[in-house]
Amino acid sequence: MIGHIKYFVGNWKMFGIPRSIKIIDRINSFFNKDKKNNKSYKIAIAPPHTLIQDFSNKYKNKKIIISAQNCYHKDSFGAHTGQISPFMIKNIGIKFIIIGHSENRASGETDKIIQEKIQFTLKNNFKVFLCIGENSTEKRKKKTFTVLKNQLKSALNKRYNFNNIIIAYEPVWSIGTGKILSPNELKKIIIFLKKFIKNHFKKKTHIKILYGGSVDKKSIYKFKSIKELDGFLIGSASKSSKNFIDIIKNFYK
Numbered sequence: 312m313i314g315h316i317k318y319f320v321g322n323w324k325m326f327g328i329p330r331s332i333k334i335i336d337r338i339n340s341f342f343n344k345d346k347k348n349n350k351s352y353k354i355a356i357a358p359p360h361t362l363i364q365d366f367s368n369k370y371k372n373k374k375i376i377i378s379a380q381n382c383y384h385k386d387s388f389g390a391h392t393g394q395i396s397p398f399m400i401k402n403i404g405i406k407f408i409i410i411g412h413s414e415n416r417a418s419g420e421t422d423k424i425i426q427e428k429i430q431f432t433l434k435n436n437f438k439v440f441l442c443i444g445e446n447s448t449e450k451r452k453k454k455t456f457t458v459l460k461n462q463l464k465s466a467l468n469k470r471y472n473f474n475n476i477i478i479a480y481e482p483v484w485s486i487g488t489g490k491i492l493s494p495n496e497l498k499k500i501i502i503f504l505k506k507f508i509k510n511h512f513k514k515k516t517h518i519k520i521l522y523g524g525s526v527d528k529k530s531i532y533k534f535k536s537i538k539e540l541d542g543f544l545i546g547s548a549s550k551s552s553k554n555f556i557d558i559i560k561n562f563y564k
């Protein structure tokens with residue numbers, strides 16, 4: 312059931328120093344040798360801000376995409392110590408960015424802040440991976456669908472070009488825990504999200520949706536049958552080239 316292009320996106324979080332480029336180099340040589348590379352998948356890696364300029368220069372003419380992990384919610388320049396704006400990131404040649412990760416939401420990023428980040432990153436022509444997901448309490452209270460709808464409604468606007476937005480569904484309780492939804496449950500959520508977004512924002516086509524949360528070389532098998540899924544956002548396992556490559560190999564096995 313693997314037809315359309317899939318994204319394998321590595322989110323390094325707070326990991327990496329200059330020599331960690333070796334991880335990307337190894338992934339890149341695998342990617343170049345893998346026969347499927349032009350047809351069925353794309354790879355993006357999101358290192359921390361300290362590395363993205365150097366890495367994106369090195370990978371400028373290659374197929375691996377270097378993405379940013381986050382940005383500040385105001386644009387241009389300003390009196391915001393320690394912050395980096397979408398405009399500044401765009402100007403070092405980065406075109407992809409993760410917004411709304413639950414770890415950032417947990418440290419104070421509100422819906423309003425995420426809304427502004429989306430607005431300014433799209434204005435700067437980024438492709439945005441927008442993370443959404445319910446936490447364990449919300450799941451237990453059967454609020455998953457309500458939470459996801461609210462996160463989408465507050466972050467997005469029907470005026471946006473949805474070709475530049477990729478949703479990453481990351482249940483908070485699944486991140487770094489090894490706990491994963493059953494393929495059936497996940498499929499239901501992905502279908503629900505695609506339909507909801509298309510109808511609510513009055514779009515003609517379905518948006519792309521990735522899954523994130525404890526994806527590794529073992530769990531990847533579970534997702535093979537979900538043809539509605541457009542790829543994966545991978546945390547821990549993206550910090551090792553072997554683990555990351557094994558995920559891709561096992562997915563297409």
Ligand code: 13P
Nearest residue numbers: 322486487524525546547
């Ligand atoms: P893990 O793959 O480590 O569970 O992290 C997922 C994630 O948060 C990716 O953004």
